Amino acid sequence: MGAKQQGAGLTNDRWLTMPRTLSFVMNGDDVLFIKRAAHKRIFPNQYNGLGGHIERDEDPKTSALREIEEESGLQVHSLSLRSIHNIDAGGETGILLLVYTAMSDTRKVRADCPEGKLEWIPRDEVFGLDLVEDLPELLARIFALNDDQPPMHAHVSYDDSDNIVLRFQGSEAK
Numbered sequence: 001m002g003a004k005q006q007g008a009g010l011t012n013d014r015w016l017t018m019p020r021t022l023s024f025v026m027n028g029d030d031v032l033f034i035k036r037a038a039h040k041r042i043f044p045n046q047y048n049g050l051g052g053h054i055e056r057d058e059d060p061k062t063s064a065l066r067e068i069e070e071e072s073g074l075q076v077h078s079l080s081l082r083s084i085h086n087i088d089a090g091g092e093t094g095i096l097l098l099v100y101t102a103m104s105d106t107r108k109v110r111a112d113c114p115e116g117k118l119e120w121i122p123r124d125e126v127f128g129l130d131l132v133e134d135l136p137e138l139l140a141r142i143f144a145l146n147d148d149q150p151p152m153h154a155h156v157s158y159d160d161s162d163n164i165v166l167r168f169q170g171s172e173a174k
Contacts, residue, residue, distance in 0.1 A: 017086065017096040021064040022051035024142065025076055027104045030120040032072060033129065037116040047121075047129040049099075064100045072118055073110040076102035082142050083152040090158060099151075101142060133164050141168065 025032040033047040050071045054063040061079060068076055079102045087095040109118045121129065123143065127136055134156060141152060155167045 016093045018093060019054040019060070019063075019096045019098070020051060021054060021060060021067055021098050021100060022049045023064050023068050023079070023100040023102055024049045024139070025068060025072065025074060025102050025104050027107050027120065029123050030107070031123055031126060032074075032104070032109065033119050033121050033126075034071065034113065034116045035119060037114075040116065043132050045130065046132050047119075048132045048135065054098075060098045064098070064102075068102060071110070071113050071115055073108070074104050074106065076104050078103040080147070081151045082145060083138065083154060085154045085156050087156040088158075089156075099138065099142070134166055137166055 032050065034050060035047050036043045036045060038044050050068050051064070052067045052070075054060055055066075058066070060081075064079060065076065068074055079100050081098060082101050083097075083099040085095075085097040085099065087097055089095070107120055109120075126139060131139075138154075145152075153169045155169075157165045159165055
């Protein structure tokens, strides 16, 4: 099948998404978070994983590894897809978010990350942080996954009061 047969230009009445990655890097029992800078438009002063947009010439895995290295300086291994999210935030387009975990053999990270402050947090202290709103449920499920389990699938939307609604499908994690 050629490129023209893919139908990429036929977007009338189709749901369009921007592809992004989000990664949680582990070292022992600690997880690397970024406390987003106060001046950031999205999630200021909240803790999140590392990630960003998938570039046109990248596959998702390459994007996740690039974002981890750009933001933290780390070279990681054991990158594993953990969850796929279709996010409807009410706009004309949505977000397709691919969530990964990875392992790092070192804790030496960039001191000058423009996105915010990088911090290694013990896993048992993660849920005491001011996390981005969907992370408490997502991370609880990720932490419960075995290495050989397939990725979870989720739909994320917002109700009439602008509260997040997470619906997970196909996950053995409880």
